[in-house]
Amino acid sequence: MTAFQLEFGLFEDNPQSRLPTVLSAFATPKKIAFTTVPIRSAFDKGRYEYLTSEACFRVLSREEASRSDDADSSGSSAEDSGISLADPVKVNDKADKPIILFPFTPDDSFAVAEDATRFVSEVLLRPTNSKPIAWFHMPIYGNQPPATPSKFPSRTVALPEEARSAYFYWHRAMVQTRYSSYLSLALELHATEDTVARDRWLSEPVSCIIIPISLFAAPVPLPARLSVFHRATIHSLLQWNQCKIMVRLDEAVTAAHLEACLDHLRREFSKDLPYVPKRRHLSPTMQPLYYNLCQSEYSGFEEDLVKYDQYEKAVGAALGHLRVTRKPIASAGDPAGTIEEEKFIVAVLGCGRGPLVSSVLKAAASIQAKVKVFALDKNPETQAILKEKLVTVWKDAEVELIYADMRGWRPAILLDIIVSELLGSFADDECSPECLEEPEKLLKPDGISIPTSYSNYLEPVSSTRMYRELRARSFDSRQQMRVFGWYRTPCLKLAAEEKRVLTFFQGPPGKDVKVTLRETLVDFVAVTDGVLHGFAGSFTADLYGGFTLSTVQGKETPGLFSWGVIFFPLLEPVRVLAGDQIQLEFRRCGDLFRIWYEWRLRSPRSSPMHNVDGDALEFPLYFSD
Ligand SMILES: C[S@@+](CC[C@H](N)C(=O)[O-])C[C@H]1O[C@@H](n2cnc3c(N)ncnc32)[C@H](O)[C@@H]1O
Incomplete structure (x- = not known):
């Protein structure tokens, strides 16, 4: 305030x-x-x-x-x-x-x-x-x-x-x-x-x-x-x-x-x-794979207790599931089935300063499950804090720090659970599908990846304030097509609801997670008159066992606040009238070095393809230094 x-x-x-x-x-x-x-x-x-x-x-x-x-x-x-x-x-x-x-x-x-x-x-x-x-x-x-004032938006408002x-x-x-x-x-x-x-x-x-x-x-x-x-x-x-x-x-x-x-x-x-x-409403999207996040960015995440609570519940459900399905079975050598219960091996991939490691330990403690946790991150800025936690908050637990890129790391034994949070503002814009492309190389055959899947959503919006800020900070039209994170300011929603665009599954092993070109057409019907400035992007993630995260407007996980909306602007805003069809062509593209998004309005007016070949904004798959 x-x-x-x-x-x-x-x-x-x-x-x-x-x-x-x-x-x-x-x-x-x-x-x-x-x-x-x-x-x-x-x-x-x-x-x-x-x-x-x-x-x-x-x-x-x-x-x-x-x-x-x-x-x-x-x-x-x-x-x-x-x-x-x-x-x-x-x-x-x-x-x-x-x-x-x-x-x-x-x-x-x-x-x-x-x-x-x-x-x-x-x-x-x-x-x-x-x-x-x-x-x-x-x-x-x-x-x-x-003539008749309305208090609630009806389905179609001309x-x-x-x-x-x-x-x-x-x-x-x-x-x-x-x-x-x-x-x-x-x-x-x-x-x-x-x-x-x-x-x-x-x-x-x-x-x-x-x-x-x-x-x-x-x-x-x-x-x-x-x-x-x-x-x-x-x-x-x-x-x-x-x-x-x-x-x-x-x-x-x-x-x-x-x-x-x-x-x-x-x-x-x-x-x-x-x-x-003083606060700007738009900020560049984070790229924690490409550059190293700073301490204040981690502090920002760590204030969002709802996120960690949801993860803790999902990990608890996954441990509970594994414990039931792997219950020691009575055998000739052990008629009562009393062989000591196994220790579950969990890896938190991209652990930052460790809040998800604490969530895993709390979940395990709540059901008296034994766990060993690998805490892995590639950011050197996180290491001092992680080492300190090892001898303070986690001193009674079995936690091992790994300073590595998760894509090349192979544990000595296969894992029971992978926990990751590389969701960005659009589910896949922190290159989660690429970083966790081969869970079968890390997980046991019945192992669980948390989140198990995630999807992104788009909806057409109007916001002169946002659009003007975008143009003011961009020197040329190429830069104006950059995707930005968007602090939640009011915008005029031009369609009744957002539409799901792409879904990514992260396990169980064997399920196809390969991400090459993904393209789709997304259709909306305008419910009111307005000027279409671009598309607001959000996401949902199925963590495990019915525990989810959602940033979709109106369907947000209650209390979740650390994620903003992502904004895909149109170079030329388009006037729409209630009842108009709005059709967007959307692609997620990638090569060995980067991913990027391309988008093009097809209706009610056709626009050029935006961000062709990642010309305005790309998400590199390598580290900046
Ligand atoms: C969005 S942050 C989440 C941090 C932490 N889990 C939390 O909730 O506070 C993503 C983390 O993943 C790490 N990361 C991203 N890509 C990685 C990679 N390929 N290998 C290892 N760590 C990675 C980043 O350094 C960053 O700490």
């Missing part, structure tokens, strides 16, 4: 308005910092509104507030000193960085998109410290709210005509400006409470939330406040965007009512919010 500065302002279309009168009548003017800012811009004066009149409020942190209180001889209490005149604040550097507001004119969307392009090219020519930004003023439902034109109007500008980060949305809320239409904006870049003052309950007899729906909407938007909040004076208002509304906003939204501004 990170606290950040939330800025409040007042927004009016008409600068000659009642705003100055209202502000001068504020009961506690000393506690309110505002500036009324005339903005001039050379850009297309005749055509666009500028934020010509605004009053900006900043909520001070508690420390700042108490500091300004100390300096303020009027002696206001700490409780109500959240806003202070002592530190007037500019929302931005007004003289140099005006905010230009594109009014909502969907009928003119081609012309507006052209103008947005011109605006962006003009911005790019300016010196770095004086680049203006532009907001697209966007009523949340276009010109017209839905947008009402007005809302559709608003959404595509904005996307036309995005496409035309090549997803410029100088453009974002000033989203205006509406009295109608429609969850489905609202949620599509959560994946768009919103820089400002405009709240008509008519949305606040009248001050008498109730205190001025927003409905639960509107509060939840603002919280969701603030969670994923660094926004300003503007109150729009859409009806006559008294200073007291306005103060009460602002006070409500301040109390409700200046708390610590779970927004993490």
Whole structure:
């Protein structure tokens, strides 16, 4: 949870308005910092509104507030000193960085998109410290709210005509400006409470939330406040965007009512919010085979206790199964079948710093099974910690460390159980099928590999925020086709559900695990209108005995958090309408040195094949050093 500065302002279309009168009548003017800012811009004066009149409020942190209180001889209490005149604040550097507001004119969307392009090219020519930004003023439902507001997505949701034109109007500008980060949305809320239409904006870049003052309950007899729906909407938007909040004076208002509304906003939204501004939403996918993971990456895994708990249960089930099926049988020499129960030989392949070794030992202890565990990893960074564990946490257990590449390692005796976790974000992107290609060379004929199988899934999604970040960090179109790990931010799901793409089996010995070219066609039907930016990938793994891991959205293993989604972008986003067929051609390719994925949209529009021959991103099968 990170606290950040939330800025409040007042927004009016008409600068000659009642705003100055209202502000001068504020009961506690000393506690309110505002500036009324005339903005001039050379850009297309005749055509666009500028934020010509605004009053900006900043909520001070508690420390700042108490500091300004100390300096303020009027002696206001700490409780109500959240806003202070002592530190007037500019929302931005007004003289140099005006905010230009594109009014909502969907009928003119081609012309507006052209103008947005011109605006962006003009911005790019300016010196770095004086680049203006532009907001697209966007009523949340276009010109017209839905006739019957929906709370839950139905199977197929075509947008009402007005809302559709608003959404595509904005996307036309995005496409035309090549997803410029100088453009974002000033989203205006509406009295109608429609969850489905609202949620599509959560994946768009919103820089400002405009709240008509008519949305606040009248001050008498109730205190001025927003409905639960509107509060939840603002919280969701603030969670994923660094926004300003503007109150729009859409009806006559008294200073007291306005103060009460602002006070409500301040109390409700200046708390610590779970927004993490510095954190990027996309990160390069891990390649633990190619490069050595660092300690912080291991620490991240180790916090996910649910993962290790599932493994522990699966290992317990596998040990239990082997114990039953191999129970000593009464024989002439041992009529009671009392020959000492065997010791199970388990190898944790790719053990990292050893949490799965501990899971195996706990599972064995819980059913009083004897085990010897090989703990194998190729990463030298793990060895010191593993050695320390050998003489501390595992000192009473039989654990042997192996520092090796699992592909070449052959144990002196065959194993009963192999445990591995090379699942990546897409089940097979850490080259698990290649690393564990020949379990029969390691396992006894009835040995068990955990996981026994794993599958990956894809679904078509829209997320301007994600797509823009991808483009911003990629220098050329080749790089834009890179697959990225995706922190779970909201995206618009364009199909009813994800589809399974490929499944890999990892035993029992003899079962075909050879992975050469795997290719498939994946079909979806669009359930809503939207702009298809790419495909979100997730996975399920069958560990053993009914214990599983899943990162599939909506079907996640409860509490599992260390895996993100993987994102397969489209070089050119594609507009889809509810009912459209979406068909994706998907391949997993490989040669002796690497694996890579190729993908191509076949419907509703055909795209070129992406990442041909691993041109943008490949997963090497060798070590980097
Ligand atoms: C995703 S991490 C999992 C680590 C650990 N099991 C855990 O859950 O914290 C995968 C581990 O496998 C190791 N690894 C990957 N490929 C390997 C290979 N071919 N041989 C040995 N270790 C390998 C990596 O060094 C890394 O420690």
